Amino acid sequence: MGLESAVSLYDQSTRGRAGERRAPGAGARPLRPHAAGDRSVGFAEVRDFHVEVARRADPALALVPLLVGGDPSKRGKVIAASADLRSRGLVPGMGMVEALDRAAEARWVPTDMRRAREQSGLLRAAVRREVGAVEIEGLAGFYLCAPADREEALAVARRLEARVAEQMGLPLRVGVAPARFAASLVAEDAGRSGARVVVAEDFEQYLLAQPIDRLPGAGPKTAARLAELGATDIPSLRRLGLDRLEVLLGNHGRSLWLLACGQDPKPLRVRRHPTTLSREESFAGDERDPGELGAVLVRLSERLEQALQRDGLRAGRIALRLTYADERTVTRSHSFDAPVSAVRELAVAARALLDRIDLGPDSVRRAGLVLRGLEISGAEDRQLDLF
Numbered sequence: 001m002g003l004e005s006a007v008s009l010y011d012q013s014t015r016g017r018a019g020e021r022r023a024p025g026a027g028a029r030p031l032r033p034h035a036a037g038d039r040s041v042g043f044a045e046v047r048d049f050h051v052e053v054a055r056r057a058d059p060a061l062a063l064v065p066l067l068v069g070g071d072p073s074k075r076g077k078v079i080a081a082s083a084d085l086r087s088r089g090l091v092p093g094m095g096m097v098e099a100l101d102r103a104a105e106a107r108w109v110p111t112d113m114r115r116a117r118e119q120s121g122l123l124r125a126a127v128r129r130e131v132g133a134v135e136i137e138g139l140a141g142f143y144l145c146a147p148a149d150r151e152e153a154l155a156v157a158r159r160l161e162a163r164v165a166e167q168m169g170l171p172l173r174v175g176v177a178p179a180r181f182a183a184s185l186v187a188e189d190a191g192r193s194g195a196r197v198v199v200a201e202d203f204e205q206y207l208l209a210q211p212i213d214r215l216p217g218a219g220p221k222t223a224a225r226l227a228e229l230g231a232t233d234i235p236s237l238r239r240l241g242l243d244r245l246e247v248l249l250g251n252h253g254r255s256l257w258l259l260a261c262g263q264d265p266k267p268l269r270v271r272r273h274p275t276t277l278s279r280e281e282s283f284a285g286d287e288r289d290p291g292e293l294g295a296v297l298v299r300l301s302e303r304l305e306q307a308l309q310r311d312g313l314r315a316g317r318i319a320l321r322l323t324y325a326d327e328r329t330v331t332r333s334h335s336f337d338a339p340v341s342a343v344r345e346l347a348v349a350a351r352a353l354l355d356r357i358d359l360g361p362d363s364v365r366r367a368g369l370v371l372r373g374l375e376i377s378g379a380e381d382r383q384l385d386l387f
Contacts, residue, residue: 040153040199041268042146043183044127044160044174047192049140050080052170053119054109065106072096072108079111083192117279118303119168124274125310126167130160133270143183143268146176150199157195178203180264181216207262208234215259217252225249226256234260273311273374279303280321280368290359293322293367294351300369301346308371314339316373318346320353323366332356339375346371 046052050068055061065085069092070076076096085106090099100106120139127134127142135143147153157174164172175187176197186206190196198206212233213223229248231237237245237260245253258265279300297320308315319333332353340346350369 038148040146040148040176040178040197041180041183042131042144042153042157042174042176043137043141043180043187044144044157044172045137045141045184045187046123046164046170046172048080048082049120049138050111050116051082053112053116056119056169057112057115058109061107061109065103067096067099067103067106067108068111069096069108071110072100119170121307121310122168123164123170126164127160128272128311130163131156133272135268135270136274141184143180143270145268145270146183148178148200150197153197153199154195157197161193161195177206179262180266180268181259182207182262182264185210185214203262207260210234212237215256217255217259222249222252222256273313273376275374276370276372277304277307277313277315277374278368278370279307280366282366283364290354293354293359293364296367297350297354297369298343298347300367301343301350304346304369304371305341305343308341308374312377313374314341314377315346315371316375317371318349318353319370319372320350320357321368321370322357322364323368325363325365327365328362330357335373339373341377 051066054066054068064082066082067078067085067090068081069079072095078090078092078094078096078099080092081090081099085099085103088103090103090106096108100108116139123140124134124136124142127144131144133144137143146156153176157176160174161172164170171193173187173190173193174195175183175185175190176195177183177186178198178200182198182203186196186198212218212226212231213220215234218226225248226232226237226240229240229244231240237256240257242254242257245257247253249256255265281296281300283296304315315336316339317333317335319331321329321331323329334349334353336345336349340349346369
């Protein structure tokens with residue numbers, strides 16, 4: 001639908017029976033700009049996580065302009081760039097060759113996903129020890145419930161920052177706000193590390209001062225479309241009204257309206273622990289030897305045991321996933337009689353699953369183990385204490 005047709009449709013939808021025009025948003029459910037409560041939302045993250053992981057692995061990279069990503073000789077992409085390079089327009093997603101051409105002094109290091117996942121797990125464990133339940137955002141971001149009081153929220157943020165610095169040597173930035181999406185904006189305002197809090201009484205002023213393109217989902221194309229409609233900031237976006245935005249942009253328009261009013265359409269869902277854990281290993285060359293596959297499953301079981309111990313968990317179910325050279329995937333699973341966490345139990349179960357697969361003449365490119373039915377160790381004992 002073109003812009004003129006959409007506006008015409010909007011005009012028809014906002015006229016009463018006598019042809020009189022209703023105010024934009026008339027008939028819509030009344031919305032307050034935001035709702036204050038006794039809780040706020042926090043967002044904590046390690047900015048430039050892949051860069052920080054690479055520098056932690058090799059301290060010689062600490063002061064070097066750094067690009068992390070795919071092999072430039074294989075048309076790899078930038079996954080992360082150090083702050084000095086980002087300020088020059090080198091951003092994730094661009095080709096590595098182009099990035100190196102534009103910054104000849106930069107160092108390229110390949111993405112080490114195994115190390116990144118390991119560090120991500122340690123980071124999750126550190127954050128959970130401080131605040132308990134979190135909602136995970138990527139490898140290094142966490143949403144959490146936070147106090148509405150400014151000083152209490154700052155105290156939580158500083159404890160988180162101190163714990164991550166002490167246990168991992170990584171910088172953490174934390175933002176707290178009355179709405180989920182705003183917490184991540186406030187965290188960005190904190191810089192590379194540190195804490196910022198926007199309380200309910202200051203939220204309206206903070207929100208109205210933000211440019212439209214800081215709203216989630218308001219990319220360059222959407223911002224240009226809104227500018228055509230006369231919305232160049234949050235106040236003018238609100239003035240368009242919910243009805244008009246829904247007619248012109250559909251559900252996306254409704255989401256933007258809610259965000260502009262300080263209400264996040266995406267609810268906060270925190271958990272005390274992950275629902276699954278997985279580890280996988282790829283082979284340099286395609287693999288056919290069951291003995292080598294068995295050795296890989298032992299290594300994966302050892303890494304999963306470490307992950308379970310780190311989070312204080314046990315697993316009720318294990319699955320083996322093999323990916324062949326033609327990308328065909330075969331999966332087998334097993335439920336334990338009682339939840340387990342020891343490497344021996346995991347490895348024995350994984351080997352039994354491998355024995356259930358007829359490998360045939362085809363080569364295996366990747367093997368992975370997935371644990372499900374996770375529960376906190378000692379949960380049964382705590383349940384018995386209730387009776």
